[in-house]
Amino acid sequence: MVIARMSGQLRKLAGGNNEVEIEAGDVKECITNLEKQFPGIESRLCNEKGLVLESINIYVNGDNIRSLKDLSTKLKEGDEVDFMSAFAAG
Amino acid sequence: MLSSKEKERYNRQLLIEDLGIEGQERLKKSKVFIAGAGGLGSPISIYLGAAGVGTLKIVDQDIISLSNMNRQILYNSIDIGRKKAYVAKEKLEALNPEIKVEVVSKTITKDNIFEFIDGVDLIMDAMDNFPARYILNDAAFEKNIPFIYGGVYGLEGALTTMIPGKTVCLRCIVNDAPSESTPPVLGSAPGVIGCLQSIEAIKYLSGVGSLLKNRLMIFDGFNMRFREVKLSPDLRCSVCAQK
Numbered sequence: 001m002v003i004a005r006m007s008g009q010l011r012k013l014a015g016g017n018n019e020v021e022i023e024a025g026d027v028k029e030c031i032t033n034l035e036k037q038f039p040g041i042e043s044r045l046c047n048e049k050g051l052v053l054e055s056i057n058i059y060v061n062g063d064n065i066r067s068l069k070d071l072s073t074k075l076k077e078g079d080e081v082d083f084m085s086a087f088a089a090g
Numbered sequence: 091m092l093s094s095k096e097k098e099r100y101n102r103q104l105l106i107e108d109l110g111i112e113g114q115e116r117l118k119k120s121k122v123f124i125a126g127a128g129g130l131g132s133p134i135s136i137y138l139g140a141a142g143v144g145t146l147k148i149v150d151q152d153i154i155s156l157s158n159m160n161r162q163i164l165y166n167s168i169d170i171g172r173k174k175a176y177v178a179k180e181k182l183e184a185l186n187p188e189i190k191v192e193v194v195s196k197t198i199t200k201d202n203i204f205e206f207i208d209g210v211d212l213i214m215d216a217m218d219n220f221p222a223r224y225i226l227n228d229a230a231f232e233k234n235i236p237f238i239y240g241g242v243y244g245l246e247g248a249l250t251t252m253i254p255g256k257t258v259c260l261r262c263i264v265n266d267a268p269s270e271s272t273p274p275v276l277g278s279a280p281g282v283i284g285c286l287q288s289i290e291a292i293k294y295l296s297g298v299g300s301l302l303k304n305r306l307m308i309f310d311g312f313n314m315r316f317r318e319v320k321l322s323p324d325l326r327c328s329v330c331a332q333k
Contacts, residue, residue, distance in 0.1 A: 007308060008243040009270065018312055054266035059319040067322045082319060084308075086264040087241030087248045089273040090130040090218035090280060 002079045004030055009085045010056075013041045027058060028071040030081055045083060046071075057084045092118065096188055100142050106298070113296035114142060120295040121145040123210040125198055125226050127178045128152065129161035129275060130240050131216035133284030134291070136164065138214075139182040141292050145190040146182065149206050150174045151197040161277030198222055203229045212291055213237045216284070220267030227252070227260040231329050238290050239263075240283040244274045245311030247283035250321060251290045251302045258304060258321045259330035282309050 001021045006014045014020055015038060022037070024030035028050075035042040045056050050071070052058060058065045059082040065073045075081065092114060097104065100114055120143050124135050127150035135146055154162070154169045154177060162174075169177045175193035182191045196202065198217075203225050207213060213230050215238060217223050223239065230237035231254045239260055240249040252259055286307070293299040304321045325331055 007246055007310070009273075011244070011246075011312075018310065055264065057264065057319075062317075062319045064319070064322055066324075082308075082317075084319075086220060086267045087243045087246065088218070088220050088267055088270065089242045089275050090126060090128055090216055090240070 001077065002030060002075045002081055004034060004081045004083065007082065007084045008087050010041075010044065010083050013044055014038050024075050024081075026071070026075055027060065027065055027073045027081065030075060031071070055085055058082065059084070091115070093188075096142065099186070099188065103141065108298045109296055113298055116296050117142050117292065118144040120212070121147065121210045122212045122214060122291060122295070123207050124148045124214045124216055125206075125222070126150050126216035126218065127162075127164060127174045127193075128158065128216065128218060129242070129277065129280035130218075130284040130287065131178075131214075132162050132164040133281050134214050134216055134240075134288050135178060135182055136185065137285060137288035138291060139186045139189055139191070141288070142186065142188060143291070143295065145192065147192045147194075147206065147210060148175060148178050149194045149196060149198055150178070151195055161275055161280050163277070163281070198225060200225055200228075204233070207233060207235060210235060212294060214287060214291060215239045215241075216287075218273075219269065220264070223260055223267075228329050230254065231259050236294060238287050238294075240280075240287045242275055242279040242283055245276050245279055246309060247279050247311075248306050248308045249283050249287050249290070249302065250304075250306045251294065253301070253303060254330065256303065258323045259327060261329050262324040262327050263306065263321055265324070265327075276311065279309070279311055282311070 004020045011018045173195045175195040179191045179193045234254045237252045
C-alpha cells in the first residue's frame with residue numbers, strides 16, 4: 001500500500017479525504033486505482049493522451065515525477081504520493 | 091543608526107543573537123514591495139512593518155468589502171467601501187511610525203510592474219491569482235530581485251522563496267495554474283502562510299538563518315501538518331532557464 005495525498009482543489013475529488021491508502025506498483029497504477037475508488041479523478045490529473053496535466057504536480061516522497069520516470073515511476077510499500085494543484089488564493 | 095525609541099520598540103527581536111543591532115539596521119535600510127493587501131498582504135505587511143522594515147511599497151487596486159472581513163485583518167468593518175491601499179497605509183503607519191509606507195491603488199500589469207519594483211530589495215507575493223503572480227515572477231527574474239511566493243486554498247497553503255540565478259522560478263513549479271473565481275479560504279490559512287512569508291523576508295533582509303530555497307513548504311490545516319517537496323528547475327523554462 002502507498003499513501004496517496006490530495007491537496008488544494010484535488011482534495012474534494014477524493015471525497016474530502018486528502019489521504020488514501022491504495023495498492024499501486026507505479027504512479028500510473030496509483031491513478032488507475034484512485035479512479036476506481038473516486039470516479040472522475042483521472043481526468044482531473046491526466047489529459048486524453050494519458051499525460052499528467054501541466055497544472056498538476058505529482059511528487060513521490062517529495063520528488064516530482066517529472067524528474068523521475070513520470071507515470072512509470074515505481075512505488076513501494078509506504079511510499080507517499082502527493083497530487084497537487086497550485087494554491088492560487090491569497 | 092537606531093534611535094533609543096527604535097531600540098526599545100524592537101527590543102524583543104534585538105535579543106535574537108543572530109539578528110542584533112546590525113540585522114535590525116539592515117531591515118531599516120530595506121525596501122519591500124508587497125503585491126496585494128488582502129488575505130496574505132495583511133499579515134505580511136503587519137509583520138514586516140512591526141519588525142521595522144524601513145519602507146513598504148504596497149500596491150492594491152481593490153476596495154474593502156464585507157466578504158474580505160474573514161481574513162483581511164488590516165481592515166475593520168468601518169473601513170468597508172474605502173480603498174485598501176490607503177487604509178493599509180493608515181493602519182501600518184499607526185502600528186509603526188518609524189517606517190515609511192508607500193501605496194498605490196492600481197492593478198499590477200506587465201506594463202507598470204517595473205515602476206513598482208524599482209529600487210526594492212524583495213518582492214512579496216500576496217496576490218490571489220496566478221496570471222498576476224506570473225507578472226511578478228517574470229519581472230523579479232528579469233531584474234534579479236528575490237520573490238517569495240505564497241498561496242492558499244481552504245485550510246491549506248504553500249510557500250517558497252525564489253532567488254534569481256539560484257532557485258527555480260514560479261513557472262518551473264506550475265506553468266498552467268488553475269483558475270477559480272471564488273476559491274474557499276479560511277482566514278487563518280493566509281494568516282499562517284503570510285506569517286511564514288514574512289519570516290522568510292526578515293531572514294533574507296537581515297541575513298539571518300537559511301531560506302526556503304528549492305523547497306515548497308505545504309501547510310495542511312485539515313490534518314495540522316507541514317510537509318515539503320523538492321523543487322527542480324524546468325530546463326525548458328522561458329523565464330529562468332538561462333539565469
